[in-house]
Amino acid sequence: MSNKFLKNRNSCDCMLEDDLKQNKDFKNLKDDYSISTSKDEGEIIIDPDVEKISLDFYQKKFTDGLPIIPPTKKRVQKFYQYSLGDPQELLAILPPLRGKASREKIAINAVMAGCLPMFMPILEKTIIALSSEKFNLAAINATTHPVAVATIINGPVIKKLNFNYKAGCLGPGNLANATIGRAIRLCLINIAGAVPGIEDHATLGSPAKFTYCFAENEDESPWEPLHVERGNSPSSSSVTVLGVEAPLNVNDHRSQEATKLLDTIIYTASTPGCNNSHVPGELLVIMSPEHAHTIAHEGWEKKDVKKYIHENAQVPVNLADRGGRKLDKKWFKKDMVPLTRKLNDVIVIVAGGPGRHSMVAPGFGTSSQSVTLALDSF
DSSP: OOHHHHHHTTOSSOHHHHHHHTOGGGTTOOGGGEEEEETTTEEEEOOSOHHHHHHHHHHTTOSSSSOOOOOOHHHHHHHHTTOSSOTTOEEEEETTTTEEEEHHHHHHHHHHHTOOGGGHHHHHHHHHHHTOTTTOHHHHHHOSSOOEEEEEEESTHHHHTTOOOSTTTTSSSOHHHHHHHHHHHHHHHHTSOOOBTTTBOOSSOOGGGTOOEEEOOTTTOSSOOHHHHTTOOTTSOEEEEEEEOOOEEEEOSSOOSHHHHHHHHHHHHOOTTSGGGTSOOOEEEEEOHHHHHHHHTTTOOHHHHHHHHHHHOEEEHHHHTTSSSOOOGGGOBTTEEESOSSGGGEEEEEOOOSSSEEEEEEBOGGGOOOEEEEOTTO
16 A cells, blocks of 8 residues: 555545545546536545456455445436435535545445435435534444444335345345445545544454445234334334444244343343443344344333343453553443443344344444434435
């Protein structure tokens, strides 16, 4: 990697754009392959050769390692038809390099990720949510911990844009889930500057850093969905961002009682090596419809589930005090440390298809709080 590239990575503007504006290989091409950067900065020229530009972007660390779609003027402009305002408007400042996230820069990364233009309003709101002070993107992007950004979609937009909320919703095979999650990661790389090994210091990283976007299975949930729980109308749509690890599977085919099934979930989540064990915080519980209905059949409401998990998910003090921060005695509960600080730190959603599997994703401890924003355009 060149010194020139390192210098550009200290810029407050989009690092991808900084390099393209100086790249002589992209001169003298047709207008179809150009995009404007601002009213004063002129245009960037994009080579129409997909393989060439994809490899070039990869070598400059503008990608996640996978091939990209060249962000030509025509492709980027299609996203403006669904945007909520001026392409040059600044929506957020993204740490660690305090990159300026304009609608145009979000659109560029969305094109690269393979998004459809109608996904643009979701990406805009997601980037705004990530810039919230309580989310603490600076810490999430720069830590050695493998925390990733999970994005949960709720409301009518799920079916309108065909998000996967059933079987395999956390895996491959769905355009909206895959490309929106990927576009968010590319924005973090190219706008925020979270390049692995440079400003993203994760020791091992995580597959969840490629894409981590899915929708709640509201159709099969026995409880109110996440956005309604957080004060939104059932007829509205929303996006929620969380700083969490890649999910762990909870395999329980035999428990037919609520407490026994919840105990399986609790013991899966209560691992000494997670951040929550020494700095309690949010815990994401992704419950399959079958598990949710087993619990709800006994009359348990979501608040009862959250209360039981909050009160019982804990690790021994002698195992908890091994993390990056010294364990504060205020978290002690006799000789145990709870994974969550309060009932609402337990985030329960229903997702997935048939099968008696659920998942849990430990959070980033006290360092990050999830954010939910309404999607007004859906």
